[in-house]
Amino acid sequence: MKLATLRDGTRDGTLVVVRRDNQALAPAAEIAPTLQAALDRWDEVAPALAALSERLDQGAIDGQPVEVSKLGPPLPRAYEWVDGSAYINHIILVRKARGAEPPATLETDPLVYQGGSGVLLAPTDDIALTNPEWGLDFEAEICAILADTPQGTRPDDAGSYVRLLMLCNDVTLRNLIPPELAKGFGFFTSKPATAFSPFAVTPDELGPAWRDGRVHLPLRSSLNGELVGSPDAGPEMHFSFFDLIAHITKTRAFTAGTILGSGTVSNADRGKGISCLAERRMLEIIDDGAPSTPFLAAGDQVRIEMLDPDGRSIFGSIEQKVVTQ
Amino acid sequence: MKLATLRDGTRDGTLVVVRRDNQALAPAAEIAPTLQAALDRWDEVAPALAALSERLDQGAIDGQPVEVSKLGPPLPRAYEWVDGSAYINHIILVRKARGAEPPATLETDPLVYQGGSGVLLAPTDDIALTNPEWGLDFEAEICAILADTPQGTRPDDAGSYVRLLMLCNDVTLRNLIPPELAKGFGFFTSKPATAFSPFAVTPDELGPAWRDGRVHLPLRSSLNGELVGSPDAGPEMHFSFFDLIAHITKTRAFTAGTILGSGTVSNADRGKGISCLAERRMLEIIDDGAPSTPFLAAGDQVRIEMLDPDGRSIFGSIEQKVVTQ
Numbered sequence: 001m002k003l004a005t006l007r008d009g010t011r012d013g014t015l016v017v018v019r020r021d022n023q024a025l026a027p028a029a030e031i032a033p034t035l036q037a038a039l040d041r042w043d044e045v046a047p048a049l050a051a052l053s054e055r056l057d058q059g060a061i062d063g064q065p066v067e068v069s070k071l072g073p074p075l076p077r078a079y080e081w082v083d084g085s086a087y088i089n090h091i092i093l094v095r096k097a098r099g100a101e102p103p104a105t106l107e108t109d110p111l112v113y114q115g116g117s118g119v120l121l122a123p124t125d126d127i128a129l130t131n132p133e134w135g136l137d138f139e140a141e142i143c144a145i146l147a148d149t150p151q152g153t154r155p156d157d158a159g160s161y162v163r164l165l166m167l168c169n170d171v172t173l174r175n176l177i178p179p180e181l182a183k184g185f186g187f188f189t190s191k192p193a194t195a196f197s198p199f200a201v202t203p204d205e206l207g208p209a210w211r212d213g214r215v216h217l218p219l220r221s222s223l224n225g226e227l228v229g230s231p232d233a234g235p236e237m238h239f240s241f242f243d244l245i246a247h248i249t250k251t252r253a254f255t256a257g258t259i260l261g262s263g264t265v266s267n268a269d270r271g272k273g274i275s276c277l278a279e280r281r282m283l284e285i286i287d288d289g290a291p292s293t294p295f296l297a298a299g300d301q302v303r304i305e306m307l308d309p310d311g312r313s314i315f316g317s318i319e320q321k322v323v324t325q
Numbered sequence: 326m327k328l329a330t331l332r333d334g335t336r337d338g339t340l341v342v343v344r345r346d347n348q349a350l351a352p353a354a355e356i357a358p359t360l361q362a363a364l365d366r367w368d369e370v371a372p373a374l375a376a377l378s379e380r381l382d383q384g385a386i387d388g389q390p391v392e393v394s395k396l397g398p399p400l401p402r403a404y405e406w407v408d409g410s411a412y413i414n415h416i417i418l419v420r421k422a423r424g425a426e427p428p429a430t431l432e433t434d435p436l437v438y439q440g441g442s443g444v445l446l447a448p449t450d451d452i453a454l455t456n457p458e459w460g461l462d463f464e465a466e467i468c469a470i471l472a473d474t475p476q477g478t479r480p481d482d483a484g485s486y487v488r489l490l491m492l493c494n495d496v497t498l499r500n501l502i503p504p505e506l507a508k509g510f511g512f513f514t515s516k517p518a519t520a521f522s523p524f525a526v527t528p529d530e531l532g533p534a535w536r537d538g539r540v541h542l543p544l545r546s547s548l549n550g551e552l553v554g555s556p557d558a559g560p561e562m563h564f565s566f567f568d569l570i571a572h573i574t575k576t577r578a579f580t581a582g583t584i585l586g587s588g589t590v591s592n593a594d595r596g597k598g599i600s601c602l603a604e605r606r607m608l609e610i611i612d613d614g615a616p617s618t619p620f621l622a623a624g625d626q627v628r629i630e631m632l633d634p635d636g637r638s639i640f641g642s643i644e645q646k647v648v649t650q
Contacts, residue, residue, distance in 0.1 A: 077404050103507060113439075118583050184506050186512070251517045252444060253444050325476075
């Protein structure tokens with residue numbers, strides 16, 4: 001099933017179920033008022049949500065038209081946002097771009113950072129350009145929303161803790177990263193609010209494309225209407241979501257509603273394009289000695305989506321415009 | 326006023342108001358069901374909470390006895406946990422202890438990291454000793470709970486966003502820090518769940534001890550019944566809470582209920598003792614060439630509290646026992 005959050009002036013919005021063709025929605029607040037409330041008692045409410053979803057899909061109820069501009073992020077505020085960096089090609093390129101070495105444990109120990117989760121952006125919210133000198137960039141990723149997940153979860157057991165999948169734009173301020181990482185405490189100020197896709201879907205919506213803790217489909221990123229990347233999110237995800245869950249639960253447990261990101265989807269094959277501008281800039285440095293692609297500027301439009309093999313959008317699209325703040 | 330959260334089997338517990346002498350509490354769920362709910366609409370509910378607090382303090386109502394073991398952390402799950410490191414003496418000592426240099430911007434650019442906030446510990450919850458090799462340590466700190474705080478907040482305006490103050494034990498796995506920081510993404514696995522004091526209090530409860538965004542009182546840490554530190558939390562907090570708020574809002578906004586930590590309270594005067602074992606171990610290395618104080622072991626008991634000038638506990642005490650997991 002596909003779930004979304006309708007903005008209604010409250011902090012958490014109201015839960016809706018979305019028809020498989022993304023064209024209609026049905027209010028689900030009688031089952032659970034918000035997505036977080038549904039996640040809090042998932043086993044109890046999931047059957048009723050699934051039944052509502054089925055009635056909507058089969059035309060037993062009409063539902064209301066989906067207006068994406070009225071949707072919030074599926075979780076407008078989440079208890080944790082943990083973002084991995086599971087695509088090795090991305091790590092190598094962006095570190096090269098800032099003159100840093102990949103960590104020695106690149107292929108054996110997952111990279112994750114803890115991001116801000118209290119203020120999250122809707123799929124159509126503007127991206128604020130506070131200071132053009134900060135090097136505004138997008139990063140297209142896949143995310144999992146977790147169930148209550150105990151400390152010490154093993155990769156083999158991790159699948160049952162993945163409740164929902166969605167997409168995100170992990171907005172990044174590239175030029176703030178080097179000084180911030182030099183301090184040793186992580187990305188803090190270099191990561192402003194993250195935006196999410198309109199729909200969060202149960203893994204079964206992806207059919208065989210969800211396997212081994214990976215989403216085996218291309219993730220499409222467009223800039224100002226031009227498709228700039230469609231790397232396959234599957235085979236080159238070096239650490240699967242299951243590996244990432246095992247990693248993050250090494251020393252603590254996670255609460256229902258925790259969002260776990262894949263990191264920027266990236267393929268070694270250049271023909272697959274890019275999921276962030278930093279990669280393209282690095283390729284330009286390698287080829288030409290200097291980057292020619294600028295970072296995001298006011299008016300730029302970013303679109304991120306994933307299509308199923310029949311060309312239908314699974315998560316709806318993130319469509320954000322950069323605006324001067 | 327003093328607020329606390331009574332555990333009731335739900336995820337967020339139930340809000341109570343606590344008498345100034347810490348001995349009695351009154352249910353406040355009719356005003357706001359949970360502390361997060363109160364923070365969500367603070368301006369609306371704070372007068373009623375204050376009135377209830379006053380009736381309790383003046384004996385107009387008896388209240389129920391406070392049993393600290395039945396209290397959760399004031400926020401059992403929070404939307405963000407951002408921890409500073411504002412005491413320069415602590416930074417210098419712990420970096421020396423792990424052979425790392427303090428950052429070049431030590432005195433001009435605050436250090437903060439984003440911590441896990443989905444699973445927080447009550448003041449009397451056990452500290453899990455998962456693996457003794459990880460180097461389990463406590464860290465005594467002061468925290469602020471923030472209101473909705475906009476991007477670009479200036480230090481001069483930051484005071485109005487501090488809703489409540491409390492204490493925390495920012496449990497740390499010292500031996501996991503060097504490999505984790507070497508990866509460049511922050512502390513992630515080296516920071517398990519954090520524990521908080523029983524009571525979160527409005528800044529006015531501290532009287533003149535709350536000034537300039539600092540708490541000017543000693544923070545007392547005891548290990549196995551022995552007082553090991555009582556450094557003054559005031560003058561040596563190089564970056565005040567107001568400075569920290571200005572820093573963290575540089576690139577994004579924060580939602581009501583965000584917890585902001587001071588970092589380990591530390592004084593240059595050795596006579597004031599320590600607020601974590603890493604500092605004592607570093608002093609032993611400086612004096613004797615090697616540390617003689619072990620990290621925490623099963624059965625160890627940590628106590629953290631702060632007394633007002635009349636010797637009364639302001640926040641109640643964190644009293645945790647280390648147990649093998």
